[in-house]
Amino acid sequence: MKALDEMDNAERIKLLSWLFDKYFDNRPPKDVIEKELEKEIWGEEDE
Numbered sequence: 001m002k003a004l005d006e007m008d009n010a011e012r013i014k015l016l017s018w019l020f021d022k023y024f025d026n027r028p029p030k031d032v033i034e035k036e037l038e039k040e041i042w043g044e045e046d047e
Helices: 002-006 009-023 030-042
Strands: none
Touching: none
16 A cells, blocks of 8 residues: 555556556457457458
8 A cells, every 4th residue: 555655646547547457347459349340341351
C-alpha cells in the first residue's frame, strides 16, 4: 500500500488501466476484431 501512496495520479491511472485490461477485460485481441471487421466489409476470401 505504501507504493500506492507514493504514486501520483497518472501512475495510478496507468496501473488501474493495466490491471483492468489484464484481469477484467474479456474482449478479444485487437487483431481478431480487425480480421472480423475485414470479413464483414469484404466478405470471405473464397467468395
